[in-house]
Amino acid sequence: MYIKLNLGKKCKGGVVHDLSRKEEHRIVDQRNHHFRILLCVHVPAVSKGGLESTETFRYWGSFVLILTLVSIVAHIIISIIFNIVFRITTGEKEPTFADELDKLIDLKAFRNSFFVFILGFLFAMGSLVIDQPSQVMFVILIASGFISDVTGSITKLYHYRKGV
């Protein structure tokens, strides 16, 4: 009971009332305490911004979706242009399959790319921990996605030139 009241004082907004009503009908156990503590910490933080926060997330959601679509289309167009230039300059077709060397290089590129993205993801989460706005988190996430992509490409280039 002490914990319940104590948490109620710390929480802001209407969330506390809902939780208190639930508590009246339930036996307080340890798991519930954990759940409430998490809600009291997180829900006010999320609802603090209200509509503005929802708009922010909607904006970034649409931004990421549009960015994904644009990058897919750009990738297709660049591949087509590259194939045409490759065909003109070398006179040979680009292989339509990936052999063991390609797969090995792809794996190494994916490993490096994934490592960079995870670092970026951790930085993004870290920005939330140090009370940076959600925009900073999204910018770091998108930037890390871009840098991880570049890292993958550079890794491929390096291994194709220097060997595996």
Add this chain to the structure above:
Amino acid sequence: MGKNLVGNHIRKLRFNHNEMTQQQLADKVGVTRQTIVALEKGNYSPSLELAFRIAHAFNLSLEEVFFYGDNTKE
């Protein structure tokens, strides 16, 4: 990146086999021409399966195509 210790005589063998091109060998063993280039340059050690396929393409044993050691590399 460590030094590749598996060497091969692929380049010499290609020319001994009616001047087989890299692309022809690549098609025969099921890899890309770039992989044959990497093998000849010594930038890549093939898997055991690919090594056997290349040896079979020349009708030779594995040891006649590939060798191990940095001193004997051509």
